[in-house]
Amino acid sequence: MRSAEKYTHISYLEHEGKYKGIWSWLLSTDHKKIGLLYLYSIAFFFVVAAILGLLLRLELIAPGPTIMGAQMYNGLFTLHGIIMVFIVVIPGLGAVFGNFFLPIMIGAKDVAFPRLNLLSWYVFIIGALLGVASQFAGDGPPDTGWTFYVPYSAQSATNVIFALTAAFVLGFSSILTGINFIVTIHRMRAPGMGWFKMPLFPWSLYATAWIQVLATPIIGITLLMVIAERTLNIGFFDPALGGDPLLFQHLFWIYSHPAVYIMILPAMGVVTEIFPTFSQKPVFGYGAIVVSSLAIAFVGYFVWGHHMFTSGISYWSRWFFSFLSFVVAIPSAIKVFNWISTMYGGSIDLKPPLLYAISFIFLFMIGGFTGLTLGALATNVHLHDTSFVVAHFHYIIFGGMGFAFFAGIHYWYPKMYGRMYNIRLANIAWGVLFTGFNLLYFPLFIIGLQGMPRRYFDYLPQFHAGHFISTIGAIILIIGIFMMMYNLIYYRHRGPVAPSNPWKGVTLEWQIESPPTHENFDVIPEIKHPPYLFKKEPQT
Amino acid sequence: MDQHKAHISSYLSHGWVLTSLLILTLITVLLTWLDLGAFTIAVTLLVASIKASIVLTWFMHLKFESAFTRWIVVGTFALFILILIVTFFDYSFR
Numbered sequence: 001m002r003s004a005e006k007y008t009h010i011s012y013l014e015h016e017g018k019y020k021g022i023w024s025w026l027l028s029t030d031h032k033k034i035g036l037l038y039l040y041s042i043a044f045f046f047v048v049a050a051i052l053g054l055l056l057r058l059e060l061i062a063p064g065p066t067i068m069g070a071q072m073y074n075g076l077f078t079l080h081g082i083i084m085v086f087i088v089v090i091p092g093l094g095a096v097f098g099n100f101f102l103p104i105m106i107g108a109k110d111v112a113f114p115r116l117n118l119l120s121w122y123v124f125i126i127g128a129l130l131g132v133a134s135q136f137a138g139d140g141p142p143d144t145g146w147t148f149y150v151p152y153s154a155q156s157a158t159n160v161i162f163a164l165t166a167a168f169v170l171g172f173s174s175i176l177t178g179i180n181f182i183v184t185i186h187r188m189r190a191p192g193m194g195w196f197k198m199p200l201f202p203w204s205l206y207a208t209a210w211i212q213v214l215a216t217p218i219i220g221i222t223l224l225m226v227i228a229e230r231t232l233n234i235g236f237f238d239p240a241l242g243g244d245p246l247l248f249q250h251l252f253w254i255y256s257h258p259a260v261y262i263m264i265l266p267a268m269g270v271v272t273e274i275f276p277t278f279s280q281k282p283v284f285g286y287g288a289i290v291v292s293s294l295a296i297a298f299v300g301y302f303v304w305g306h307h308m309f310t311s312g313i314s315y316w317s318r319w320f321f322s323f324l325s326f327v328v329a330i331p332s333a334i335k336v337f338n339w340i341s342t343m344y345g346g347s348i349d350l351k352p353p354l355l356y357a358i359s360f361i362f363l364f365m366i367g368g369f370t371g372l373t374l375g376a377l378a379t380n381v382h383l384h385d386t387s388f389v390v391a392h393f394h395y396i397i398f399g400g401m402g403f404a405f406f407a408g409i410h411y412w413y414p415k416m417y418g419r420m421y422n423i424r425l426a427n428i429a430w431g432v433l434f435t436g437f438n439l440l441y442f443p444l445f446i447i448g449l450q451g452m453p454r455r456y457f458d459y460l461p462q463f464h465a466g467h468f469i470s471t472i473g474a475i476i477l478i479i480g481i482f483m484m485m486y487n488l489i490y491y492r493h494r495g496p497v498a499p500s501n502p503w504k505g506v507t508l509e510w511q512i513e514s515p516p517t518h519e520n521f522d523v524i525p526e527i528k529h530p531p532y533l534f535k536k537e538p539q540t
Numbered sequence: 541m542d543q544h545k546a547h548i549s550s551y552l553s554h555g556w557v558l559t560s561l562l563i564l565t566l567i568t569v570l571l572t573w574l575d576l577g578a579f580t581i582a583v584t585l586l587v588a589s590i591k592a593s594i595v596l597t598w599f600m601h602l603k604f605e606s607a608f609t610r611w612i613v614v615g616t617f618a619l620f621i622l623i624l625i626v627t628f629f630d631y632s633f634r
Contacts, residue, residue, distance in 0.1 A: 214616060214619060246630075250627050250630070254623055254627070301619065301622075301623065302622070302623075302626060305626075305630070312634070313630045313634065314629075314630050314631075314632075314633035314634040315633065316629065316633045317626075317629060317630040317633065317634075320626070320629070
C-alpha cells in the first residue's frame with residue numbers, strides 16, 4: 001500500500017482513474033492525457049500528409065507523368081492540403097501544447113470544461129476520419145484543393161461533399177477548444193496571477209481562441225452553403241442561379257486568413273517561452289508582445305482580400321486590403337525584434353529547442369518578407385497562383401508553425417514524459433531538417449518568379465532544375481523528420497530520467513515534477529512575481 | 541456572486557420577448573416582397589440583429605451578466621458589422 005505522500009506524487013501517466021488500460025486514455029478528462037491524444041493523432045496524420053507531399057514532389061522530379069496521372073495528382077494535393085491545414089496545422093500547437101500546458105502555466109488543475117475538452121478530441125477524430133474517407137468513398141478523391149473554390153467545387157463530380165463535411169466537423173472541434181481556453185484563462189488563473197503576470201504562451205492561446213470562436217462559424221456556414229448549392233441547387237455562388245462566385249472567396253477567406261493566425265500565434269507563443277529560458281534573461285518587451293498578439297488577432301480579420309487581388313474585386317477594396325496587409329506585418333516584426341533583443345546579451349545555451357526557435361525566426365522572416373511581395377498590388381498580379389505562393393505559404397506555415405512545434409516538443413518533452421531524448425541526435429536531425437526544408441522550398445520562389453504555376457502536375461523543361469532540387473530537398477526533409485521522430489519515440493522509455501527543470505526555466509510548469517501529477521499541483525501556487533524573473537548568478 | 545444565482549424572468553417579460561420575436565419574424569417575411577435596392581441586405585440583417593439581441597439579452601440572461609461579459613458580446617457584434625461593411629464595400633465599388 002502506498003503512503004499518502006507517495007500517492008500524491010504519482011505521475012499523470014501512472015495515475016489510475018476510473019477506467020483501466022486503453023480506456024484510461026480514451027475516456028480520460030485529464031488535460032495532459034487529452035493533449036497527448038491530440039499529439040499522437042496529429043503526428044499520425046502529419047506523417048500521412050508528409051508522405052503524400054513527398055509523392056507529389058516525386059511526380060514533379062521530371063517533366064511529364066512520372067509516378068501518377070493528373071487526376072491522381074489533383075486528388076493527392078487536395079488531401080495533402082486538407083489534412084495539413086485542417087487536421088495538423090490549425091489544431092496543432094493549441095490542441096497539443098495548449099491542452100497540456102495552459103492549465104499548468106496559469107496554476108490550474110485542469111481546463112474549465114474537462115468533458116467538453118474530451119468531446120473536442122472525439123469531434124476532431126470524426127472530422128479527420130471523414131477527411132480521409134473522402135478519398136475512398138463515393139465518386140473519387142475530391143480535386144478542388146483545400147480552398148474548395150466555387151464554381152468548380154459546386155460542379156466537380158468528385159467526392160466534394162464528404163471533404164466539406166469533414167472541414168465543417170473539424171471546425172466544431174476548434175470552436176469547442178477555443179471556448180474552453182477562453183473560459184479557463186478568465187476563470188482559473190492562480191491567485192495573484194493578474195493578466196500581466198500571465199506567461200506569454202497562454203496569452204498567445206487567448207488571442208488565438210478568440211479567432212477560433214469568432215471566425216470558425218463563418219467557414220462552417222460557407223461550407224454548408226456549397227453543400228446546399230450542390231444538393232438543393234440554391235444559387236448562393238453560381239451566377240446562373242443569381243449567385244456570386246466572389247462571395248464564396250470573401251466568406252472563405254474571412255475565416256481562412258485569420259486561420260493563418262490561429263496557426264502562427266501559438267507558434268509565436270512557444271518560441272517566446274523558449275528564448276528567455278535558453279538566454280536566462282527576462283523576455284524583452286513583455287507588454288509589446290502581448291499587445292502585438294492582440295493586434296495581429298484583430299487586424300488579421302481585415303486582410304482576407306489579399307487572397308483575391310486578381311479575382312476582380314473592386315480597386316478600392318484591393319487598396320484597402322493591401323494597406324492593411326502591410327499594417328499587420330508591423331506587430332509580427334515587433335515580436336521578431338523582441339525575440340532577438342531577449343537573446344541579446346543573454347547566456348545562450350544552444351540546445352535543440354533553441355536551434356528550432358532560431359530557425360523559426362529565420363524561416364518566418366523569409367515567409368514574412370515574401371508575404372509583403374504578395375501583399376503589394378503590382379507584384380501580386382505577376383506572382384498570383386505561381387509556386388512563389390506555395391513557397392511563401394510553406395515558409396510561414398511549415399517554417400513557422402512546424403518548426404515552432406518541433407521547438408515546443410523538444411522543449412517540453414522532458415516535462416511531458418520525465419525522460420530526456422538524445423541531444424546529439426536531435427541536433428543532427430535539426431541540421432538535416434533545416435537543410436532539407438530550404439532545398440525543398442527555396443527553389444519554388446525562383447521558378448515561381450519565372451512563371452511556374454502552382455497545382456500543375458506537369459511543367460515546361462525550363463523549370464526542371466528547380467523542381468529537381470526541390471524534390472531532393474523533400475527526400476532530405478523526410479529523412480530529417482524520421483530521424484527526429486525516431487529520437488523522440490525511442491527515448492520515450494529508454495532515455496535518462498529528466499530532472500524537473502532541465503533547462504532552468506522559471507514559468508510554473510518547471511516548478512512541478514516531471515512528469516506532472518494528475519492534478520498538477522499539490523497546492524495551487526500564489527503568484528507574486530512577473531513570469532520571467534531569472535535569478536542572477538552570483539559574481540565570482 | 542450575483543452571476544451564480546438563477547434568474548427567473550417573469551412570464552410577462554417572456555411574453556413580450558415572444559411577441560417581439562414573432563412580429564420581427566413577420567417583418568422579415570414581409571421584407572422579401574419589398575425591393576429596397578442596395579439596402580435590402582442591410583435592413584434584413586438589422587432585423588435579424590435585433591432578434592438576436594433580444595434572445596441574448598433575456599433568454600440567454602446577458603442582462604444579468606457582468607459588464608465585462610456584455611462588452612465582449614458588443615465587441616463581437618462590432619467585429620461582425622465591420623466585416624460586413626468591408627465585404628459590401630467591395631460590392632459597392634466593383
